[in-house]
Every structure is written in structure tokens, then in C-alpha cells.
Amino acid sequence: MAKLVAVTACPTGIAHTFMAAEGLEQAAKALNHAIQVETQGSAGTRNTLSDEDIAAADVVIIAADTRVDTTRFAAKPLYETTTEPAIRTGAAVIEAALASIPTPAAPAAPAAAGLKIVGITSCPTGIAHTFMAAEGLEQGAKSLGHAVKIETQGSVGAKNTLTAEDIAAADLVIIAADTQVDKSRFAGKRLYEASTKAAIHDGAELVRKAMTEAKVTGGVASGASYDDQVKQAKAQQAAARTGAYKHLMTGVSYMIPFVVAGGLLIAFSFAIGGINVFQDANQGTLGWTLFQIGAKAGFTLMVPILAGFIAYSIADRPGIAPGMIGGMIASTVGSGFLGGIAAGFIAGYVVQLLSDHIPLPRTLAGLKPVLILPLLGTLIVGLLMYYVVGEPVAAALAAITAWLKGLQGSNAVFLGLLLGSMMAFDMGGPVNKAAYAFATGLITSQVYAPMAAVMAAGMVPPLGLALAAFLFKNRFSLDEREAAGATAVLGISFITEGAIPYAAKDPLRVIPALMIGSAVAGAISMAAGCELRVPHGGAFVLWIPNAVTHLAPYLAAIVIGTLVTTIALFFFKRPLGAKVTAQASNA
Structure with missing residues (x-):
């Protein structure tokens, strides 16, 4: 049984964040692995991973659509993906993460003459004290005849970064820091901690003291077992940050x-x-x-x-x-x-x-x-x-603003169809977020019609699925029918991701039905000239005076889009009994 830790995050910090966490937890349970998932949402960080959790983990999974700080995982194998695979195929994500763990290398040979010392310096501002402490340690260690390499963790990031080879070969680790430093990558090494002031004042004395008082930090020395782990983590971090x-x-x-x-x-x-x-x-x-x-x-x-x-x-x-x-x-x-x-x-x-x-x-x-x-x-x-x-x-x-404000008739309908279908295409994925970001950005230019179309279209998929599960019970499993109430709540809250569990099970039939209904809702909203001044909140903001113009047509757009989705699901989805019969006949 493997021990896993994970972090999930999405731009809004709501549905995708928690659905990805649930997907990973259920998949890990099914695969008989232990997992702890930290969620970074709009309400803050939940279920925060401790240093002990990270140190004990075999691999770290980052399932996020936004930037996640991975410095605390520097010594661990790191597997990065987006939230969508974690929601749809959590087991595949976990298996891929476990497959990325490198095979431990042979233990490093013991140090020869003198000591090989590695260290980290850091201060709250990450400026002067950080580098002065590093210089003090380097000069002090060299004056005593030891080889030394110091990593500085400053405000421009880590410099002179310690590699897995450096750590594996080290006889002694010295951390001279006034801030918290992740020590998990030094498991099994003799480690001594001090302030930057001690390193600046007398680096040689600090080294001598560390040699006599250092204690082995948690875990068993594993030689070069972190070798490819750090390289892989750094490469994946760099790749993620160029997107x-x-x-x-x-x-x-x-x-x-x-x-x-x-x-x-x-x-x-x-x-x-x-x-x-x-x-x-x-x-x-x-x-x-x-x-x-x-x-x-x-x-x-x-x-x-x-x-x-x-x-x-x-x-x-x-x-x-x-x-x-x-x-x-x-x-x-x-x-x-x-x-x-x-x-x-x-x-x-x-x-x-x-x-x-x-x-x-x-x-x-x-x-x-x-x-x-x-x-x-x-x-x-x-x-x-x-x-x-x-x-x-x-x-x-x-x-663009003049064109959007002047949209009438077929042009407005076309934009509504486009934005609506984008909102339902991947339900919180890149296409959905592109439509949402476009509409949200236009609010700054006092263009509010696309925002109305986007929110109406985003509410339709969960509402349509919930209604279809209630009306056409033979086309949905018991779990899907029981979840219909929660799905409807997500829909009226403008959380499109509520439709993902249904779409994941039958994407070729469900997604087209959702896109049709959302496109219709978006087109009606644009054609009616509806405008929305608030970029989120679903039905709960519609009753605020002047938050939305042409409220009756706007509600009609949502209702009609929901009905269209429901009807499309009736024709596209096959009864569950028919699937069983078809499978039996093929067998």
C-alpha cells in the first residue's frame, strides 16, 4: 500500500477543487492506497498537509488549474496534472503518479577525507541576511578544510540549489535560517539548525558546533534514493510554470x-x-x-x-x-x-x-x-x-466593444450559441474558462450581455441533468438519481462542474446534449438583450434589483435551455436495460 499526498486547486476554488479531491480519495481507496488531499480554495486551504504527511509520502500529486507552490515538495517525486483527469479518471492519475517514482539507487559511498557539508540559508525578506549567512558558512567551512555548498532561499527563489547528489553525499547539513525551511529532503542526515546571525557572526564556530551537536533527522538514510526525484520535480515545476x-x-x-x-x-x-x-x-x-x-x-x-x-x-x-x-x-x-x-x-x-x-x-x-x-x-x-x-x-x-454593443438579431444569437456551447463543452475546463474569462473581462468595458449569456449557459447542464434524472429514471443509475438533488443545487449556484460525474460516465451522449441546451440558453439571453453586472452567484444574485436586465426573458432562457437539455438527454441516452441487453447479445 502506497502513501500519497495531493493538492487540488482551481481558479474559482470551488467545485473543481473539491471534486478533484473526492475523485482522488475514492480512487485511492479503491486501489487500497492511503491518501491525504489538501484543497486550496476560495475559502482558504483545507486539510493542510503537515511536514510529517509530506515526509511519509511516497509521491505527491498536484491536480490544479492554477499555480501551486511546490517548494515544500522539493525532495519528493511530484506528479502534476489538471483537475479534470483527477475528477474523471482518478485511478489512472494515481497509477501514473506511482509509476513516476524512480527506482532507488545504491547507497552513496561514505565521505572520504574531510567533511562534505551542505546547507540552506533564509531570512524573512530573503535579501541581505540570506546571502551574508551563506558567505559566512562557506568561508567558515573552507577555513576548517571542509567542502561546502550552500543553497540560498531568497525573494527571487532558490539559488545554488542543492541537488539529490549533493544531499546524498553530504556528511552534515546546516540550516541557518530565520524562517521555516522544509527539511524533509534531508531525512536520515545529520542536521543542525541555527539562525542567520550565528552564521554571519562566526561561520567557523557554527560549523564546529554543528559537527558535535547535529542530530539525525527523521527517517533512515537512503543514500541517493532521492536522485531522480528532485530532478523530476524541478522539471515538472518548470514545465507547469511555462503554461x-x-x-x-x-x-x-x-x-x-x-x-x-x-x-x-x-x-x-x-x-x-x-x-x-x-x-x-x-x-x-x-x-x-x-x-x-x-x-x-x-x-x-x-x-x-x-x-x-x-x-x-x-x-x-x-x-x-x-x-x-x-x-x-x-x-x-x-x-x-x-x-x-x-x-x-x-x-x-x-x-x-x-x-x-x-x-x-x-x-x-x-x-x-x-x-x-x-x-x-x-x-x-x-x-x-x-x-x-x-x-x-x-x-x-x-x-470589440462597439461590435458587442451593436449586436442584434442573428449576430447576437450566434455569439450566444458560441459562448453557451463553450460553457458546456468541458464544464470547468480550458474551453469553459476561456468563455468565462472573456465575459468577465468585458465587464470592465461596461459590456454585460456576454456575462449574462455565460452564466445562463453555465447553469443549464447541472439543471438539465438533474431534471432528466428525475423524469427518465431508466436512463440513470441509482447513484446518479440520488445525486440529482445536489446537482440541481450546484446548477442554480452556477457551478457547471456539477454535471461532470454524469458526463464522465457517458461523454459521447451526455456532452452533446448539454451543449445543445446551453447554446440555446446563451442564444436566447443574447437575443433578448439581457445584461448581467455580477460575474457569479447563479440564481441567488438575480433578485438583486438592477443586477440583471430583462429578468423575465433571462429566466426563460435558463428554463428553456434546461428543458432542451433534458429532452436531448432523453433521445441521446439509452435506457440502462437496453445497454445490458445489447451487451448480452454481443457476448
Whole structure:
């Protein structure tokens, strides 16, 4: 029986996060493996993995659609995937993860003359003390005739990273840190911990003290058993962080709370003071104040947050300032969310490039994350946004906005059909999230019709399946029928992922039926000119005055789409008895 740990996360931090966790847990139980799953959702981290959990694990599974910090798993075999395979085929994910565990190598030969020392230095800011402590340890160890390699964990990430070979060959591990450092990769090694101050003050004395007082950390020494594990983990981390989709979804996940809070406060302001509440004549009233909070504060931050956290996903903390400043410039020049996306990617990759190609002596390395990278990154991004990117993107956004606002008749219906079918195609996957991100971004340009179509279409798949399971019992298993009530609740909450368990069992028949109903709902919403100012919440936000325009046609779109899905499922799905008969006849 293997011991597994996992982390699940998705941009909204709701359905996919918990469904992926449940899928992995059920699959592990069926395969007779022990697993503990940490969920990183919009309500925070649940079931947090402890150091002991990680140290005891045979492999770590990351099933996420957003960036997940994997530094604490550096010494473990790491298998990364998205949430969708974990939901649909959890057993296959677990088997693939177990297959990725490398075969332990032979124990390393004992050290010859002198000691081989490895260490880690780290301080809260990750700047001066980190590098000064490393230098003190290096000089102290060399003065005593020992070989030494020190990894620094600073604000620009880990530098001079210890490899599996380094750790396997080490006779002694010294950690000089003022912050928590993951020690799981040093299991079985003699380890001594101290502060950075001790290393800076007298590195040689610290080494002597470590030689006499170090204790073997948890676990049994396993030689080079971590050899390929660290290499594989690093390679997978690097591969995961180059994915444009994951970077974009990281930005979107941080932006959504600003959109929701801002949109709801604007809706409340309209409910209190009317549609013209923002005019100066109403200044000082509660409605006017709520509008200022929602529109002038919440919505103003949307694009900078989007850009800043796209850059953060690419380049870590040094990318945040250039990204957010680039996003603010995008708002200033009128390029909106498209400009914010461009600014985020430019900032992230520019800062990453600068970080990798600006060599500095160790004494000055602390300046890189707080001065050099933010300054140069902001300068380059700002100039590019003003002189190269901003105006063309603003023109493109203006054209798209004008086209969307002028949509009538067949054009509006076509866009509704397209957005609706995208929402149901993979139910929370890349295509679904692309439609959602498109509609959410347009809110910043005061284009609200696509958001209405997207939410109506996203509610239809779970509602249609729940109704079909209630009406056509012979086409659904007992488990599916019992889950229909919960599926309906997910549907009215605009959690499209509630349809995934049904689609996973019979995708070729279920998914087309869902796409037809969602496309119809999206088309009706667009044709009726419905607009939605809130990007989430499902039926629970529809009763807020002015949150949605043309409420009756909008409700009709959802109901009709649900009925179309239900009818399509009746014709597409075969009765369960018919399947059994067909299988028997084929046998």
C-alpha cells in the first residue's frame, strides 16, 4: 500500500477543487492506497498537509488549474496534472503518479577525507541576511578544510540549489535560517539548525558546533534514493510554470473576488439610489458611496490585479509590481482587460529574463528582488505599454466593444450559441474558462450581455441533468438519481462542474446534449438583450434589483435551455436495460 499526498486547486476554488479531491480519495481507496488531499480554495486551504504527511509520502500529486507552490515538495517525486483527469479518471492519475517514482539507487559511498557539508540559508525578506549567512558558512567551512555548498532561499527563489547528489553525499547539513525551511529532503542526515546571525557572526564556530551537536533527522538514510526525484520535480515545476493557460487562470482567480465584490456593490447602489445614482447630484448618499466603492475602487483594481498575478505566476514576487503597474497603465490608456493580459505576460517574462541574465556579486544580490527587477521590469513594461502595446490593444478592445454593443438579431444569437456551447463543452475546463474569462473581462468595458449569456449557459447542464434524472429514471443509475438533488443545487449556484460525474460516465451522449441546451440558453439571453453586472452567484444574485436586465426573458432562457437539455438527454441516452441487453447479445 502506497502513501500519497495531493493538492487540488482551481481558479474559482470551488467545485473543481473539491471534486478533484473526492475523485482522488475514492480512487485511492479503491486501489487500497492511503491518501491525504489538501484543497486550496476560495475559502482558504483545507486539510493542510503537515511536514510529517509530506515526509511519509511516497509521491505527491498536484491536480490544479492554477499555480501551486511546490517548494515544500522539493525532495519528493511530484506528479502534476489538471483537475479534470483527477475528477474523471482518478485511478489512472494515481497509477501514473506511482509509476513516476524512480527506482532507488545504491547507497552513496561514505565521505572520504574531510567533511562534505551542505546547507540552506533564509531570512524573512530573503535579501541581505540570506546571502551574508551563506558567505559566512562557506568561508567558515573552507577555513576548517571542509567542502561546502550552500543553497540560498531568497525573494527571487532558490539559488545554488542543492541537488539529490549533493544531499546524498553530504556528511552534515546546516540550516541557518530565520524562517521555516522544509527539511524533509534531508531525512536520515545529520542536521543542525541555527539562525542567520550565528552564521554571519562566526561561520567557523557554527560549523564546529554543528559537527558535535547535529542530530539525525527523521527517517533512515537512503543514500541517493532521492536522485531522480528532485530532478523530476524541478522539471515538472518548470514545465507547469511555462503554461500560458495556467498563468492566465492564476490571474483570473485573483481577479474574480474584485469583480464579484465590485459588481454586487454597484448593483446594491442602483437598488438604493436608482440607475443614475452615480451622478454628482447624489453625492454623499449611501447609494452614491456604494457605487464609488464598487466602481471606482473594486473595478479599478480588476485589471491591475489580473496583470499582477499573471506576472506573479510567471516570475514570482518580483513580477507583481511591474505587472500591476502595467495593468494600471492598460486601464489608463483604455486597453482594458486585453491590455491587462498583455501587460501581465510581458511583465512576467521580462522579469524572469532579467532575473536569469543579470549577474551580480553575492554582496549585491539582495538588491535584485527589491530594486533592480521591479525598477527595470516596470520601466520596460511601462514603455512598451505606452509606446507599443497600449494603443493597438485599446483600438482592438474598442472595436470589440462597439461590435458587442451593436449586436442584434442573428449576430447576437450566434455569439450566444458560441459562448453557451463553450460553457458546456468541458464544464470547468480550458474551453469553459476561456468563455468565462472573456465575459468577465468585458465587464470592465461596461459590456454585460456576454456575462449574462455565460452564466445562463453555465447553469443549464447541472439543471438539465438533474431534471432528466428525475423524469427518465431508466436512463440513470441509482447513484446518479440520488445525486440529482445536489446537482440541481450546484446548477442554480452556477457551478457547471456539477454535471461532470454524469458526463464522465457517458461523454459521447451526455456532452452533446448539454451543449445543445446551453447554446440555446446563451442564444436566447443574447437575443433578448439581457445584461448581467455580477460575474457569479447563479440564481441567488438575480433578485438583486438592477443586477440583471430583462429578468423575465433571462429566466426563460435558463428554463428553456434546461428543458432542451433534458429532452436531448432523453433521445441521446439509452435506457440502462437496453445497454445490458445489447451487451448480452454481443457476448
